[in-house]
Amino acid sequence: MSDKKKMNVRLFVPNVGQEELDNIKDSFDKAWIGLGPKVNQFEQEWREYIGCKASVGLNSATAALHLALAAFNFPEGKKVMVPAITFASTAFAPIYNRLEPLFVDVDPETLSLDLEDMERKYTKDVVAIMPVHMGGHPAQMDKIMDFARAKGLKVVEDCAHTAGASYKGKKIGTWGDIGCFSFEEKKAMTTGDGGMMVSDDEDLIYPMKANRWVGIDKDTWKRVGGYTDKAVDARHWHYDIAVLGYKYNMNDLAASIGLAQIKKLPGMNQRRADIVKRYLKGMEGLKSMKPLFPYNADENNYWIFGIHYAERDDLILYLKARGIATSVHYMPLPQQPYFQRWNNNDTPVADKIWQTMITLPLHSRLTDEEVDYVVDALHSYEKENQPKANATIE
Numbered sequence: 001m002s003d004k005k006k007m008n009v010r011l012f013v014p015n016v017g018q019e020e021l022d023n024i025k026d027s028f029d030k031a032w033i034g035l036g037p038k039v040n041q042f043e044q045e046w047r048e049y050i051g052c053k054a055s056v057g058l059n060s061a062t063a064a065l066h067l068a069l070a071a072f073n074f075p076e077g078k079k080v081m082v083p084a085i086t087f088a089s090t091a092f093a094p095i096y097n098r099l100e101p102l103f104v105d106v107d108p109e110t111l112s113l114d115l116e117d118m119e120r121k122y123t124k125d126v127v128a129i130m131p132v133h134m135g136g137h138p139a140q141m142d143k144i145m146d147f148a149r150a151k152g153l154k155v156v157e158d159c160a161h162t163a164g165a166s167y168k169g170k171k172i173g174t175w176g177d178i179g180c181f182s183f184e185e186k187k188a189m190t191t192g193d194g195g196m197m198v199s200d201d202e203d204l205i206y207p208m209k210a211n212r213w214v215g216i217d218k219d220t221w222k223r224v225g226g227y228t229d230k231a232v233d234a235r236h237w238h239y240d241i242a243v244l245g246y247k248y249n250m251n252d253l254a255a256s257i258g259l260a261q262i263k264k265l266p267g268m269n270q271r272r273a274d275i276v277k278r279y280l281k282g283m284e285g286l287k288s289m290k291p292l293f294p295y296n297a298d299e300n301n302y303w304i305f306g307i308h309y310a311e312r313d314d315l316i317l318y319l320k321a322r323g324i325a326t327s328v329h330y331m332p333l334p335q336q337p338y339f340q341r342w343n344n345n346d347t348p349v350a351d352k353i354w355q356t357m358i359t360l361p362l363h364s365r366l367t368d369e370e371v372d373y374v375v376d377a378l379h380s381y382e383k384e385n386q387p388k389a390n391a392t393i394e
């Protein structure tokens with residue numbers, strides 16, 4: 001190892017501080033921390049930020065993806081197209097809804113749905129497509145929407161890895177019928193855990209507010225005023241349960257954090273973009289490693305900075321020894337034990353390409369010094385491992 005001081009470089013770090021604490025304190029002072037006015041306010045600010053008509057705050061993107069598909073009430077057993085490389089929640093959403101995930105191979109550039117494979121695998125049983133904006137790199141939404149509209153399919157965008165970027169001049173999350181965002185602690189912005197469903201069709205997603213709140217058609221915080229209001233009759237406590245409900249609501253503590261984070265989001269996105277550019281510049285001259293995507297940091301909001309390298313495990317160990325955290329996003333889902341029954345061994349690109357993928361540290365608190373430390377480690381690895389470094393990558 002070089003004589004440089006060893007650093008400890010984390011993969012993802014939430015950027016939270018005094019502003020979030022001040023907002024939480026306000027909720028404590030008001031003594032309302034459950035589903036309440038802050039959730040309402042955060043939903044409104046998110047709508048304005050994304051530029052859409054309707055938004056529903058949830059406790060996760062997993063819940064958002066579940067309810068997004070539930071909104072269409074598809075007949076049981078129908079199929080939903082999902083890219084083979086994604087987080088489990090994308091493929092669980094159809095299963096929660098008694099639908100079948102249909103794994104589509106990935107495009108080697110976007111690591112999202114491969115258009116040709118999507119067309120090849122289409123049958124009359126397919127009712128929806130779930131494009132994932134993998135790592136923040138946009139799926140080819142114009143083409144996916146053309147295909148979906150031609151076949152009469154619904155589209156739910158999984159935007160868990162990006163927040164606020166546009167694709168071909170239109171905000172990501174507004175291309176499909178519904179977009180789902182994640183505010184889990186490691187994501188582009190956080191509420192601890194949290195998610196949001198957005199749409200331009202209010203009639204499509206606002207009924208899901210009951211499904212997120214154990215089937216109850218009225219928000220408790222709006223009803224409580226009636227508990228003591230003399231003008232209201234004795235039925236102020238009444239609500240209807242007409243749908244299958246889940247306990248999926250966002251709460252005011254999470255929304256308090258979100259209201260501070262949404263103000264910081266443009267700055268955090270900018271910082272990540274600068275880091276991506278620094279990595280790309282630093283990687284110039286490396287022969288055996290290449291960036292995970294054709295990164296365009298001026299256009300897209302990235303959550304993952306990754307590389308391809310043939311001897312992945314070897315490099316991961318080398319970086320680990322230098323205090324540099326890494327990960328792999330993701331092993332193809334059909335290879336996971338639970339998803340075996342949907343594995344038709346027909347996603348060859350995903351099965352090959354994931355074996356060279358490594359995720360490197362990227363978050364808005366990463367310093368230039370830390371980025372340079374990671375880049376130096378990549379260069380020194382390549383120098384020390386010439387024979388291995390000559391192995392080919394796609």
Ligand SMILES: Cc1ncc(COP(=O)(O)O)c(C=O)c1O
Pocket residue numbers: 059060061062063086087089090132158160161181182183184194195
């Ligand atoms: C692509 C993708 N979709 C959905 C989710 C689920 O998000 P959440 O943790 O908010 O439920 C994740 C989480 O990592 C993800 O990576």
